[in-house]
Amino acid sequence: MKREARIIEGVMRMKFEEIYDRFQKGRLTTQEAAELLGVSVSTFYRKRERYREEGFEGKYDRRLGKVSPHRAEDGEVRWVTKI
Incomplete structure (x- = not known):
């Protein structure tokens, strides 16, 4: 995970x-x-339940450190950015 x-x-x-x-x-x-x-209220409910179950041993945002499923392949990025 990045420092930021x-x-x-x-x-x-x-x-x-x-x-x-x-x-x-x-x-x-x-x-x-x-x-x-x-x-949203529903997100607050989920975070509240996670906090009760895991404290802050679990991540606040579980997406951190994971590769986006929408990430483009390197070859596709090169093709799109080719001028």
């Missing part, structure tokens, strides 16, 4: 923990917590 991605994930973890703590104490509704995180 690790830093961003760390920041997102801290932000989630702070917002989740406020949610647990009844200071935020589910909708408010999701809005503060910039995610």
Whole structure:
């Protein structure tokens, strides 16, 4: 994982923990917590469940470190960028 991605994930973890703590104490509704995180309510539910099950031992964003299924092959990129 790139250094930038690790830093961003760390920041997102801290932000989630702070917002989740406020949610647990009844200071935020589910909708408010999701809005503060910039995610949908259903995504907040999934992240909340993952946090309860795994803590932050699991990744905040499970896509990090994986190759995109939409990534173009090297040959295709060379062909497209050929001038």
